Amino acid sequence: MTELNRFIREMPKAELHLHIEGSLEPELMFALARRNNIEIPYRNVDEVRAAYQFSNLQDFLDIYYQGMSVLKTEQDFYDLTLAYIAHIHEQNVIHTEIFFDPQGHTDRGVPFATVINGISSALKDGREKFGITSKLIMCFLRHLSEEAAFETLKQALPHRDQIIAVGLDSSEVGFPPSKFERVFEKAKSEGFLAVAHAGEEGPPEYVYETLDLLKIDRLDHGNRALEDDALVKRLVESQMALTVCPLSNYKLAGVTDMRTHPIKRMLDLGLKATVNSDDPAYFGGYVNENYLAISESLNLTKDDILILARNGFEASFCTADEKQTMLAKLDAFGS
Template sequence: MTTDLAAFARGLPKAELHVHLEGTLEPELKFQLAARNGIALPEKTVAEVKQTYKFHDLTSFLQVYYPAMRVLQQAQDFHDLAFDYLTRAHADGVRHAEMFFDPQAHTGRGVAFDTVITGYHSAVVRARRELGISAELILCFLRDHSAEYAMATLMEALPYRDRIIGVGLDSDERGNPPRKFADVFARARGEGFLLTMHCDIDQPDSIEHIRQALEEIEVDRIDHGTNIVEDDRLVELAKSKGIGLTCCPVSNSFVTEQMKSAELSALLDRGLTVTVNSDDPAYFGAYAADNYVALARHAGLGIEQLVTLAENSFRAAWLSKARLDGFLAEIHDYVAARP
């Protein structure tokens, strides 16, 4: 890839639809929050923290991911985490972000739901005012816990309905299919939330999980979802429904043999609304623009395909038509101004 194409990808207006706020916890901030909250960490340097990032699949990643969250205790901690991410995203050309958060990972260790949502929401408001980037919050249920716990978390979220645009499903997929949470998602739909679900790459029963998400839960979007390429019927179903796939090339390369560049390129060629996102960038070392660059390099994509990915990111986002049209116009102007 030429330097010019990399610079083009970084400046290209885009939306990020698949990023876990807890996955943006950089080691430097982790140390700051630990000091603020009087928490002793076993690691003493940034290098030592990064040495713990040894994972080869989803399960080994989660074993590193969840323990790190204990430094998040106060509303200010959650604010700082989200605002730091939004600042980095803004520098990457992200104009709009729809961000996952995992309340059960915090309420389960004694942090109040209100503390979490207050901190995150205040960062959203500040980023809109100071950076001009818009953002929304998506509450994710932990699928390796019970459906009853998820329903209780949904009930806890209802007083904050104006601060949460949708609900999702993440964490360990083994033995935790979408239909396990059918009643929870039906209630969430009834309460006015939009729906998405993780169907991570190369998991047991990947295709069946995608089918359940599309046909039984009837989600508005699918997170990851790249294995859909293995089933032509589901590809056509997703295409006919206009379902966006929030794909994460660099994180793919950590939990499977490669980033699925060929599969993503094939889905893009078939007209699916493929989008490119960072997932857990503090752990995988790649924010939004880095993922565009990595996919372009591995799949041999040019400017035309990068523009399509950026347009897809806004089309798959949960935006009004007026805001969608405005963002698409920004892309058009950016491309037109290119030397």
């Protein structure tokens, strides 16, 4: 192991772009399927891993939603979440901000409260057991209707103390952010922060819509923003953070060669890029593996790595005091 690899593995870090359903490892999928007597179209873990070969975002989403079917009870969501927390504890992640997709569960008849209570209980225990702080972000599925998003927001309001922000995910192309302008306006009026996936497969225009119409506080992905110089300038000047997911970009063929991944260019341009795993069970790596992949492919320096880690803490939805505490840990480690 090189000195830089060891540095990455031991460095305190944050994760700001993680779909909890995307952390469902094949072994847990099988265990939950047995527990809940659910038939899944795979005979063993190897068959599941073989299915994790995607050519685009939609191919991935098809199996992603299929995997959700094993999640039914509060204990299932607890087990899923605590398994993720235990995994990132081993990678020295000290803060995480987790996405969840309630519509992927309520549409199957799983109550909203079942989902959020299971996740929240695990996050609470994760803090007590591992010292990992966390925030929860509720995402709307953009391939579903505005009406369905409004209904999900309504279901979330009794649990607003457990949710820091709303987000927008799922199939991007053909489902512009503008479709959900009124939903986000309502969510913001209820006190939620806002994030949205844009510029992953969709064009720069989608990024403009998230800024101007959804009034986001943080941009998820944002890779294709680099195609528009004026947009880059705006993102730099506003210090809008981008939650970049390198292995996801590669696995979904948004980037065909990690040596051409745009995150180094983002740093050089002054963009506030962060490193995240997106759906680690499906994309072959958690946060450390994402750092290691770009470090090796792009010849990043220790200073580059520290900037990315610092960006992660600064871009979090923590209080100023919480951020200072985490940054102090990073500074002490990096000195």
